[in-house]
Amino acid sequence: MEDLIRYAPDLALGFLENIKLSIVGAITSLILGTVLVAMRVSPTPVLRAAGTIYVNVVRNTPLTLVLAFSALGLSDQLGLVFSSVPSVNSFWIVAMGLSAYTAAFVCEALRSGINTVPLGQAEAARAIGLTFMQSLRMIILPQAFRAVIAPLGSVMIAMIKNTTVAVAGGYAFDSANKMKEAFDQVGASIPIFLGIVVAFMCVTLPIGYFTGWLAKRLAVVR
Amino acid sequence: MTENGDATPLVQLENVNKHFGALHVLKNINLTVSRGEVLVVIGPSGGGKSTLCRAINRLETIDDGKIIFDGQVLPAEGKALARLRSEVGMVFQSFNLFAHKTIRENVTLGPTKVRGVAKDAAGKRAMELLERVGIAAQADKYPAQLSGGQQQRVAIARALAMDPKMILFDEPTSALDPEMVQEVLDVMVGLARDGMTMMVVTHEMGFARRAAHRVVFMADGQIVEENTPDEFFTNAQTDRARDFLSKILTH
Numbered sequence: 391m392e393d394l395i396r397y398a399p400d401l402a403l404g405f406l407e408n409i410k411l412s413i414v415g416a417i418t419s420l421i422l423g424t425v426l427v428a429m430r431v432s433p434t435p436v437l438r439a440a441g442t443i444y445v446n447v448v449r450n451t452p453l454t455l456v457l458a459f460s461a462l463g464l465s466d467q468l469g470l471v472f473s474s475v476p477s478v479n480s481f482w483i484v485a486m487g488l489s490a491y492t493a494a495f496v497c498e499a500l501r502s503g504i505n506t507v508p509l510g511q512a513e514a515a516r517a518i519g520l521t522f523m524q525s526l527r528m529i530i531l532p533q534a535f536r537a538v539i540a541p542l543g544s545v546m547i548a549m550i551k552n553t554t555v556a557v558a559g560g561y562a563f564d565s566a567n568k569m570k571e572a573f574d575q576v577g578a579s580i581p582i583f584l585g586i587v588v589a590f591m592c593v594t595l596p597i598g599y600f601t602g603w604l605a606k607r608l609a610v611v612r
Numbered sequence: 613m614t615e616n617g618d619a620t621p622l623v624q625l626e627n628v629n630k631h632f633g634a635l636h637v638l639k640n641i642n643l644t645v646s647r648g649e650v651l652v653v654i655g656p657s658g659g660g661k662s663t664l665c666r667a668i669n670r671l672e673t674i675d676d677g678k679i680i681f682d683g684q685v686l687p688a689e690g691k692a693l694a695r696l697r698s699e700v701g702m703v704f705q706s707f708n709l710f711a712h713k714t715i716r717e718n719v720t721l722g723p724t725k726v727r728g729v730a731k732d733a734a735g736k737r738a739m740e741l742l743e744r745v746g747i748a749a750q751a752d753k754y755p756a757q758l759s760g761g762q763q764q765r766v767a768i769a770r771a772l773a774m775d776p777k778m779i780l781f782d783e784p785t786s787a788l789d790p791e792m793v794q795e796v797l798d799v800m801v802g803l804a805r806d807g808m809t810m811m812v813v814t815h816e817m818g819f820a821r822r823a824a825h826r827v828v829f830m831a832d833g834q835i836v837e838e839n840t841p842d843e844f845f846t847n848a849q850t851d852r853a854r855d856f857l858s859k860i861l862t863h
Contacts, residue, residue, distance in 0.1 A: 433689070467752065513704065515710070517701075519697045519722060520694075520697060520722075524725060524726075529710055532712050611754065612711050612756055
């Protein structure tokens with residue numbers, strides 16, 4: 391227990407990094423996932439194919455490899471730089487890698503939501519003269535989102551927990567890496583381990599309950 | 613038929629063919645709809661009536677032939693097609709009101725987003741139209757809170773809000789409970805009286821008799837017979853039509 395108390399401030403700072411990664415990841419992956427699903431259902435074959443390939447490649451690649459690719463491939467080899475400060479740069483490298491990965495899951499959740507919207511909704515939208523993008527934006531996606539709030543909650547919970555592999559993308563300041571550093575010094579400590587688990591549950595459990603509640607509240611009645 | 617000075621037909625179908633796989637659903641269809649005309653399409657299920665109706669605003673594509681609306685060949689896609697669709701109202705069997713929007717929003721969406729009408733003006737017009745179809749009191753409810761007949765009347769108001777040159781009705785009363793059929797037909801008869809160009813796929817022979825200028829009988833993907841309602845119901849020319857009428861008019 392004293393190990394936990396000794397390392398708590400450091401671990402808390404690390405956990406804050408997990409939260410920061412999660413916030414950036416949630417926003418970016420929801421936007422990118424929405425763009426991807428628009429591509430996957432678009433009438434243009436090239437866009438559809440590109441969306442499908444992206445989702446199938448990224449969704450089936452282990453996250454640690456996606457992050458390593460972001461750090462080594464995009465950043466080191468291709469020179470993609472977010473900031474001249476190395477720690478800030480690697481934060482964004484990991485945040486973008488995580489978002490790119492999570493977006494594939496957001497896309498597929500949304501696509502299953504689109505499948506719950508009756509075909510007649512799109513036909514009615516087209517029949518009053520809305521273009522494809524308008525009907526997607528105003529009619530189809532709003533209903534699809536509401537249908538998949540709970541699954542999207544699960545995707546977000548998974549994403550939050552995935553922030554603990556940030557070190558694979560070269561970002562060594564999150565709570566999981568801090569834990570490893572503490573263990574290196576004092577040996578494995580059950581209290582530290584449990585402390586981090588509880589911290590994550592304090593964030594993820596409410597998200598699960600909240601999205602469940604929201605899903606019921608916003609359900610589209612047909 | 614009402615005369616409004618323009619003699620060119622509003623819709624012209626020339627040698628239109630369509631297949632669903634091996635099924636030839638539209639066989640060499642030639643048909644014109646004049647301005648102000650109320651055309652009723654009847655016939656057995658699977659005869660191609662709905663497909664014909666949906667082809668006119670290109671919810672169904674055709675394999676060959678030509679569909680001309682208001683002097684222009686139907687655009688294949690994109691903005692031009694969207695513009696054409698905004699001029700052709702459509703009322704569906706299953707209403708298809710936007711489930712996540714209120715009744716008022718259902719009616720104002722097209723004018724504001726497609727035509728760029730100001731929100732206030734669109735809202736005012738929506739209330740007039742909802743008044744006309746008798747649903748004004750329900751304007752802030754959601755579609756699922758309304759009965760089928762009410763929903764279908766809203767769908768008609770939604771189509772009217774675009775000031776269409778024509779309205780297509782694809783079996784508008786087939787999904788309704790019997791006691792709600794009349795309220796929808798009354799609205800449609802009113803539209804017909806006001807001179808709206810209408811193509812109505814229906815099984816409601818009463819409506820055809822009351823409001824139609826012309827009846828088209830379709831079976832097996834072909835137009836088998838075209839006539840005035842009186843002639844058609846009392847003196848059908850083809851065996852196929854007589855056979856169909858004998859089955860539906862005896863009870």
